[in-house]
Amino acid sequence: MRPARSVMKRIIVLVLLLLAAMPARAQDAFLTALPGLGGGFGAQVEAVERLGALGDPRALPALRALSEGRLLRLADGTLLIRDGATQVNAATGAPQQAAEADTQRININNRVRGALRGALGQLQIISPDPDERFAAAEAIFRSRNAANVPLLEAALARESVPRVRERIALALAASRLVASDPAAKLAGITALGATASPEARSILLEARAANADVLPQIEAAVADIDRRLAIRRVAETAFQGLSLGSVLLLAALGLAVTFGVMGVINMAHGEFVMLGAYTTVIVQDLARDIPWLQPWSLPLAVPMAFLVTAAIGAAMERGLIRHLYGRPLETLLLTFGVGMMIQQAVRLAFGAQNREVISPPWMQGTLMLPFDVPVTANRLWILCFSLVIFALILAAIRMTRFGLEMRAVTQRRAIAAAMGIRTGRVDALTFAFGSGIAGIAGVALSQIDNVSPNLGTGYIIDSFLVVVFGGVGSLAGTLIAAFGLGVINKMLEPWAGAVLAKVFVLVAVMVFIQRRPRGLFPQKGRAAEA
Amino acid sequence: MTETSKITRRVALAGLTTALTAPAFRPSFAQAAPIKVGVLHSLSGTMAISETALRDTVLMMVEAQNAKGGLLGRRLEAVVVDPASNWPLFAEKARELLQVHKVDVTFGCWTSVSRKSVLPVFEELNGMLFYPVQYEGEEESKNIFYTGAAPNQQAIPAVEYLLGPDGGEAKRIVLLGTDYVYPRTTNRILRGFLNSKGITDADIMEEYTPFGHSDWQGIVARVKRFAGEGKKTAIVSTINGDANVPFYRELGNQGIKAEDIPSVAFSVGEEELAGIDTRPLVGHLAAWNYFMSVQSPANTEFKALWQAYIKNPRRVTNDPMEATYTGFNMWAQGVAKAGTTAVDAVRPAVIGQTFAAPAGYTETMLPNHHLSKPVMIGEIQADGQFNIVYKTPEVVPAENWSRFIPENANRRRG
Numbered sequence: 001m002r003p004a005r006s007v008m009k010r011i012i013v014l015v016l017l018l019l020a021a022m023p024a025r026a027q028d029a030f031l032t033a034l035p036g037l038g039g040g041f042g043a044q045v046e047a048v049e050r051l052g053a054l055g056d057p058r059a060l061p062a063l064r065a066l067s068e069g070r071l072l073r074l075a076d077g078t079l080l081i082r083d084g085a086t087q088v089n090a091a092t093g094a095p096q097q098a099a100e101a102d103t104q105r106i107n108i109n110n111r112v113r114g115a116l117r118g119a120l121g122q123l124q125i126i127s128p129d130p131d132e133r134f135a136a137a138e139a140i141f142r143s144r145n146a147a148n149v150p151l152l153e154a155a156l157a158r159e160s161v162p163r164v165r166e167r168i169a170l171a172l173a174a175s176r177l178v179a180s181d182p183a184a185k186l187a188g189i190t191a192l193g194a195t196a197s198p199e200a201r202s203i204l205l206e207a208r209a210a211n212a213d214v215l216p217q218i219e220a221a222v223a224d225i226d227r228r229l230a231i232r233r234v235a236e237t238a239f240q241g242l243s244l245g246s247v248l249l250l251a252a253l254g255l256a257v258t259f260g261v262m263g264v265i266n267m268a269h270g271e272f273v274m275l276g277a278y279t280t281v282i283v284q285d286l287a288r289d290i291p292w293l294q295p296w297s298l299p300l301a302v303p304m305a306f307l308v309t310a311a312i313g314a315a316m317e318r319g320l321i322r323h324l325y326g327r328p329l330e331t332l333l334l335t336f337g338v339g340m341m342i343q344q345a346v347r348l349a350f351g352a353q354n355r356e357v358i359s360p361p362w363m364q365g366t367l368m369l370p371f372d373v374p375v376t377a378n379r380l381w382i383l384c385f386s387l388v389i390f391a392l393i394l395a396a397i398r399m400t401r402f403g404l405e406m407r408a409v410t411q412r413r414a415i416a417a418a419m420g421i422r423t424g425r426v427d428a429l430t431f432a433f434g435s436g437i438a439g440i441a442g443v444a445l446s447q448i449d450n451v452s453p454n455l456g457t458g459y460i461i462d463s464f465l466v467v468v469f470g471g472v473g474s475l476a477g478t479l480i481a482a483f484g485l486g487v488i489n490k491m492l493e494p495w496a497g498a499v500l501a502k503v504f505v506l507v508a509v510m511v512f513i514q515r516r517p518r519g520l521f522p523q524k525g526r527a528a529e530a
Numbered sequence: 531m532t533e534t535s536k537i538t539r540r541v542a543l544a545g546l547t548t549a550l551t552a553p554a555f556r557p558s559f560a561q562a563a564p565i566k567v568g569v570l571h572s573l574s575g576t577m578a579i580s581e582t583a584l585r586d587t588v589l590m591m592v593e594a595q596n597a598k599g600g601l602l603g604r605r606l607e608a609v610v611v612d613p614a615s616n617w618p619l620f621a622e623k624a625r626e627l628l629q630v631h632k633v634d635v636t637f638g639c640w641t642s643v644s645r646k647s648v649l650p651v652f653e654e655l656n657g658m659l660f661y662p663v664q665y666e667g668e669e670e671s672k673n674i675f676y677t678g679a680a681p682n683q684q685a686i687p688a689v690e691y692l693l694g695p696d697g698g699e700a701k702r703i704v705l706l707g708t709d710y711v712y713p714r715t716t717n718r719i720l721r722g723f724l725n726s727k728g729i730t731d732a733d734i735m736e737e738y739t740p741f742g743h744s745d746w747q748g749i750v751a752r753v754k755r756f757a758g759e760g761k762k763t764a765i766v767s768t769i770n771g772d773a774n775v776p777f778y779r780e781l782g783n784q785g786i787k788a789e790d791i792p793s794v795a796f797s798v799g800e801e802e803l804a805g806i807d808t809r810p811l812v813g814h815l816a817a818w819n820y821f822m823s824v825q826s827p828a829n830t831e832f833k834a835l836w837q838a839y840i841k842n843p844r845r846v847t848n849d850p851m852e853a854t855y856t857g858f859n860m861w862a863q864g865v866a867k868a869g870t871t872a873v874d875a876v877r878p879a880v881i882g883q884t885f886a887a888p889a890g891y892t893e894t895m896l897p898n899h900h901l902s903k904p905v906m907i908g909e910i911q912a913d914g915q916f917n918i919v920y921k922t923p924e925v926v927p928a929e930n931w932s933r934f935i936p937e938n939a940n941r942r943r944g
Binding site (some may be wrong): 204361374376 | 549573574575576578579582633696697698737738739740742743744745747748749751752754755757758759761772775776779780782783784785788789790792801802804806807810813815877878911912918919
């Protein structure tokens, strides 16, 4: 009894000692590798790879700090991690404060960044947070290394979240492909071939040169992926076309009212769009200091831009344009001049430089639609936004009293006046309405284009093109023309190039207008003769 | 319409010029006639975004020189005209500067097409132009000094970096550009260079877009596909001006990281990045001969001078501004050496001038009217500045006639 107990005791002590010694040894390796992070790019890559392979969780804060530019070096080579206002020693984790002047930020380059991604992946694959594990699997997948096979096999066995499992399996397949075991290699190829991922396809193609023996299997796997990708590519092109169409639609909608309904050739239309974009900048600047308002600054900019540009539009109509009704040439020259004045005024007030517009987080990055079709978030929002605005305009014209008066005045001014409609007021409101819509378009375009004084000039030609092609006076025509031109442009682009695609579209529209001068949806009946 | 607007513009500019120069007037110079410095940069239109800063740089230099006592005991006077991003108007304005205002030297132009437009005017009237922007080369005029980079001082070292271990050992290259003379010529030179490095035409994708192109989704998706053929790919961008912001935004939104597909740009500097959130772009590259982040005493002085002049401690400096600054100093040294402002006397005096440029190197004006300059490659950082990851140990002499264009084989070098 007694000896057995003492043996047990000894074993326990031994195990405890071993347990205590193991982290100490790992820590030693950690401490020897760590200073490399402060060296040249070559030394950094080596240190990062060693720290990643060690699997010591103490390396995680230092590597994260390095990738985020928060790792500092003192003159004696000590590394500090900056965390807000406090600093901690990278080796010991103890707080250590140093003066700003004594520290030097450690810079990295793309090669170090790539190595960091792989190392962080190796360290985070055991993280308790499924999102971190997912990101880690993604990182290992991209940096693929045969040495990661056992790590990934263990991680896969532990994993319970399906989407993380899927990613780890993919990373494992990619790592197996670069391993030397032929059976594992084939398993990797089969697993990669079963996906619809362009990255997997890229990895397979890359492996072709080194694996002449399994070439037929690789080719078959690539063909499999290609078949799945073909459908997605069509969807992608269609989305790109619709997205371009939505931008054209937004830019043209205001003009569809001022030119289409009222018949005013407004060359300053682009400048109203630009003013809308600048209103966004101002609203964001004002909201910057108010934390609770900040996330709402972009939605808030929509009504603000409408009001600002509508007010300027109303002033312009009452002050200038109304004196020139029925004289289109003079109106064209006048609005062109006003446009140049607005442009230069903005340039003097805000400078010629681009202004920064902040994109809220929900408008950044890529979203996955069903069937894994990737779409960029900002363009998807703009597409939806353009359709909403279109519906609102249609409703305003069809269903409100203002819309009724507007249609009455544009169809038969004299009779409308005899019915008691104040035609002057309706003219001003209609022009303000169209200008306000241009301002709203500016809010959306600020998310995809430069906010500079030249913003509007790029859209004026396209806007007229869409309105004329769709049929002057027809809102539905504007919608169809915008989306039609967008999709055709994007379909032509891959084989004609961006410049020629645009030329082809212009030529096609010219031929079409020759044949049907009144556009896709010509006005019929009395309105056509007005 | 154009006639009236031109007249109003001229009146406005005359007013502007008087307003700008009047406060600089000092009685001590009253005896001698001032030395006239022409400024030919667009202050309106598409190029105003880049060129207004250069106008301000020249005005700053004129003021600084006058504070130092002028040149040859004479006061300097700036004559500012606005060619409004309109290429034929550049030639008219150049003629106006030389014939009406009789300027002694001109600093101006940004795009190659504007330089090509004024070149015959400067040659006919024997003027002197300092051109401060990196360009495609294939030109040499006795009336122009080129203080920006020639292709061998920017484009070729940058692509060499991408092919090297630090740049990621790219095996496929995408050449993206705006559709005009500078990107087309540069890409022609680069194609010759890449072919000489064993990269075949099958591994080169070349695409052009119109000025101000804003819809990059299709092209970026195609670049992704081109990069997905199993070879490391890099983008070389000669996209100019306004089109850069939507391009970078699309790169960020489609999740193209610099570790996977790095891009190097030749026309994107600190000024252009001021309009975008650079966090998704960290690691993408730009090649220049100067970055604001350069650590050198000359740069500290240059930045302090600029921010004091423009009265804004947050305004950035960039490569063409540095080239304007260096060119102005070389001209001033040349005038001091020649003892006159006569173009024919100043020209030989400027050649061979050296200047400790803000880039941190001593640059020399070569007999081919180009500078010897260092080459630097910077990575975009989250704060919109560049982290310099590579620079040549020595200055590189400009080679304005590229050896990668077959027709140049018979041309004398240097």
